[in-house]
Amino acid sequence: MYQYDxxxxxxxxxRVAQFRDQTRRYLNDELSEQEFLPLRLQNGLxxxxxxxxxxxxxxxxxxxxxxxxxxxxxxxxxxxAYGHFSTRQNLQLNWPKLEDVPDILAELAKVQMHAxxxxxxxxxxxxxxxxxxxxxxxxxxxxxxxxxxxQWSTFHPEFAFLPRKFKIAVNATESADRAATQVHDIGxxxxxxxxxxxxxxxxxxxxxxxxxxxxxxxxxxxPRTDLLxxxxxxxxxxxxxxRRDNKYKARIKILVKALGIEEFRNRVEAEWVxxxxxxxxxxxxxxxxxxxxxxxxxxxxxxxxxxxxxxxLASSAGFARWYERNTFEHKKAGYRIVTLTLKKAGQAPGDAxxxxxEKAANLAxxxxxxxxxxxxxxxxxxxxxxxxxxxxxxxxxxxxxFATPTLGLLTDMICCPGGDFCALANAKSIPIAEQxxxxxxxxxxxxxxxxxxLNISGCMNACGHHHVGNIGILGVDKKGQEFYQVSxxxxxxxxxxxxxxxxxxxxxxxxxxxxxKLMDVYVSNRTDEERFIDTYRRVGITPFKEAAYAKxx
Amino acid sequence: xxxxxxxxxxxxxxxxxxxxKESAASESAIVPMSKWLxxxxxxxxxxxxxxxxxxxxxxxxxxxxxxxxxxxxNFPAFVDGRGxxxxxxxxxxxxxxxxxxxxGNFIPDQLxxxxxxxxxxxxxxxxxxxxxxLALHKSFSIAYxxxxxxxxxxxxRR
Numbered sequence: 001m002y003q004y005d006x007x008x009x010x011x012x013x014x015r016v017a018q019f020r021d022q023t024r025r026y027l028n029d030e031l032s033e034q035e036f037l038p039l040r041l042q043n044g045l046x047x048x049x050x051x052x053x054x055x056x057x058x059x060x061x062x063x064x065x066x067x068x069x070x071x072x073x074x075x076x077x078x079x080x081a082y083g084h085f086s087t088r089q090n091l092q093l094n095w096p097k098l099e100d101v102p103d104i105l106a107e108l109a110k111v112q113m114h115a116x117x118x119x120x121x122x123x124x125x126x127x128x129x130x131x132x133x134x135x136x137x138x139x140x141x142x143x144x145x146x147x148x149x150x151q152w153s154t155f156h157p158e159f160a161f162l163p164r165k166f167k168i169a170v171n172a173t174e175s176a177d178r179a180a181t182q183v184h185d186i187g188x189x190x191x192x193x194x195x196x197x198x199x200x201x202x203x204x205x206x207x208x209x210x211x212x213x214x215x216x217x218x219x220x221x222x223p224r225t226d227l228l229x230x231x232x233x234x235x236x237x238x239x240x241x242x243r244r245d246n247k248y249k250a251r252i253k254i255l256v257k258a259l260g261i262e263e264f265r266n267r268v269e270a271e272w273v274x275x276x277x278x279x280x281x282x283x284x285x286x287x288x289x290x291x292x293x294x295x296x297x298x299x300x301x302x303x304x305x306x307x308x309x310x311x312x313l314a315s316s317a318g319f320a321r322w323y324e325r326n327t328f329e330h331k332k333a334g335y336r337i338v339t340l341t342l343k344k345a346g347q348a349p350g351d352a353x354x355x356x357x358e359k360a361a362n363l364a365x366x367x368x369x370x371x372x373x374x375x376x377x378x379x380x381x382x383x384x385x386x387x388x389x390x391x392x393x394x395x396x397x398x399x400x401x402f403a404t405p406t407l408g409l410l411t412d413m414i415c416c417p418g419g420d421f422c423a424l425a426n427a428k429s430i431p432i433a434e435q436x437x438x439x440x441x442x443x444x445x446x447x448x449x450x451x452x453x454l455n456i457s458g459c460m461n462a463c464g465h466h467h468v469g470n471i472g473i474l475g476v477d478k479k480g481q482e483f484y485q486v487s488x489x490x491x492x493x494x495x496x497x498x499x500x501x502x503x504x505x506x507x508x509x510x511x512x513x514x515x516x517k518l519m520d521v522y523v524s525n526r527t528d529e530e531r532f533i534d535t536y537r538r539v540g541i542t543p544f545k546e547a548a549y550a551k552x553x
Numbered sequence: 554x555x556x557x558x559x560x561x562x563x564x565x566x567x568x569x570x571x572x573x574k575e576s577a578a579s580e581s582a583i584v585p586m587s588k589w590l591x592x593x594x595x596x597x598x599x600x601x602x603x604x605x606x607x608x609x610x611x612x613x614x615x616x617x618x619x620x621x622x623x624x625x626x627n628f629p630a631f632v633d634g635r636g637x638x639x640x641x642x643x644x645x646x647x648x649x650x651x652x653x654x655x656x657g658n659f660i661p662d663q664l665x666x667x668x669x670x671x672x673x674x675x676x677x678x679x680x681x682x683x684x685x686x687l688a689l690h691k692s693f694s695i696a697y698x699x700x701x702x703x704x705x706x707x708x709x710r711r
Contacts, residue, residue: 007707011695022662035660038632121632151697157669158641161634239638240609274646279704286708
């Protein structure tokens with residue numbers, strides 16, 4: 001993974017010193033609440049319902065075991081011994097003290113981590129596929145490009161006070177989009193053209209929140225050397241022309257929609273004419289430098305399906321289940337990608353205790369070259385596990401609460417912290433996740449239902465990505481009471497779509513029954529090969545709606 | 554005499570920020586861009602013009618900007634970042650060499666970024682302590698991106 005040199009290190013160190021001074025002046029009343037707000041936000045610090053919340057960046061999801069141990073240690077000493085992995089490859093601490101934050105940032109800087117631009121109206125942490133670099137069918141490893149974007153966006157002097165937050169995600173394979181790129185302000189799909197050159201399909205104007213939209217293509221093939229000048233052009237147009245009068249209409253998607261993609265493209269091109277070919281054009285030497293950090297680890301020459309694996313698959317249904325759901329094909333023979341799920345019943349989705357973080361770090365050291373990934377679905381990933389060690393990893397993962405074999409199934413939910421923590425939330429989301437986990441606890445049934453994305457957000461800001469869940473649940477406030485609106489038909493992959501609202505919202509205790517009714521409609525209508533989303537797309541919303549609102553006899 | 558920060562020093566403010574379009578211009582006035590554009594043939598000598606957020610710099614493309622001693626950029630709120638692009642365009646695209654002055658509700662903690670996009674003078678609101686602001690008059694010593702002062706990104710300098 002990327003290693004800081006003296007330059008990168010000096011920059012994060014200076015940032016820590018700057019924030020320490022800003023915090024001191026705020027506590028001394030030299031900086032007003034209003035002035036401190038965007039400054040602390042650009043350092044990942046929110047003030048939440050009960051305490052500040054600190055969002056730490058995990059750039060494009062890469063984490064070394066030492067970094068994870070530091071996060072475990074920080075969450076134990078400065079927080080309540082747990083953290084929450086978010087959908088955008090960040091870790092959130094829910095209970096730090098404001099006055100401790102400079103010290104926390106200083107400790108993070110020692111392991112090349114930071115909280116720079118994890119919130120605020122600026123360019124946020126760039127995200128990508130958690131399987132980057134270890135799957136066979138990607139065009140190229142997207143991580144060097146993510147690091148290029150990370151550096152370009154970090155303290156960009158022109159774009160620190162945009163109309164609204166700005167999120168970029170990168171994908172490098174046709175077979176899947178695990179980074180939800182089409183619902184980002186900019187989604188980049190790495191492509192190779194007929195001449196063998198690497199470039200990007202650029203998608204702009206996607207996003208969730210109050211006005212969910214799937215992005216549109218602004219450029220079919222942007223040569224990689226032009227990436228930064230083109231991003232500068234897009235964001236310069238947005239910075240000047242995006243709406244600033246209404247925060248709910250301030251995202252780039254609203255500008256793109258208002259102008260139409262043709263006109264928006266024309267304006268970007270008119271800007272780009274002046275920037276293209278200038279100093280920010282990326283030279284080959286920089287691509288090579290960045291690629292040099294993402295070389296392959298010392299893989300052994302191994303065969304697929306060793307005896308120890310096949311015999312365990314034959315003898316243990318539990319292992320076979322876990323293998324089928326929670327591991328994924330690796331580009332190297334004899335290796336497998338393992339997801340450590342953070343979706344254990346009784347634990348909020350995406351939450352990990354300090355102890356679990358340490359155990360995951362140890363597993364990474366023992367079985368996966370000391371590195372981990374954080375996924376958009378709020379799980380951890382060991383990317384390079386030998387197949388003949390999978391049984392050991394499974395045993396250890398079970399012991400640590402990482403082996404719930406439900407990856408991609410109904411109960412592998414995306415869920416925001418909701419009203420239990422977040423000041424913005426209209427309703428709690430964690431108890432909904434808990435209710436669904438408790439109701440749908442029969443693994444055979446979950447397997448039979450197959451792949452279903454269920455996403456829960458506690459408010460319209462959509463941190464739980466409810467719009468792009470096959471089933472989405474949104475907390476709403478009705479006269480001070482918490483209710484839940486259910487939508488179906490959303491998807492976040494290459495076939496991205498925004499879900500449709502089923503109808504009037506439901507009381508908290510009704511949710512599992514409603515989900516059960518939706519599942520019944522699916523099961524009775526599906527063909528053999530159809531996933532939930534496929535059946536929905538074929539039969540439409542009506543049968544689901546009728547079932548959900550049918551009165552009991 | 555009111556003060557401001559210019560080129561890293563606290564100095565006397567020799568110009569008047571004329572916020573309305575109605576008053577007559579003077580040689581020491583920084584007048585609204587739109588006023589100057591409509592009255593340029595008979596407005597007489599002025600110190601310079603100022604651009605409000607939302608106006609952009611396109612209207613200045615054909616104007617010889619170096620006739621102005623100063624061009625102001627107004628920040629209606631410090632979170633309104635349009636002025637960062639305007640200053641950069643004035644320097645990099647329109648070739649303006651004179652003073653670019655930040656006006657309005659920007660705050661001292663933004664100085665690091667403001668300096669990088671081409672501002673060199675800062676007329677803070679009255680309540681700002683200029684001595685304290687001066688302590689923040691610097692950027693980080695490292696920058697990944699190119700900017701007005703150093704167009705080469707870090708990848709050309711590593």
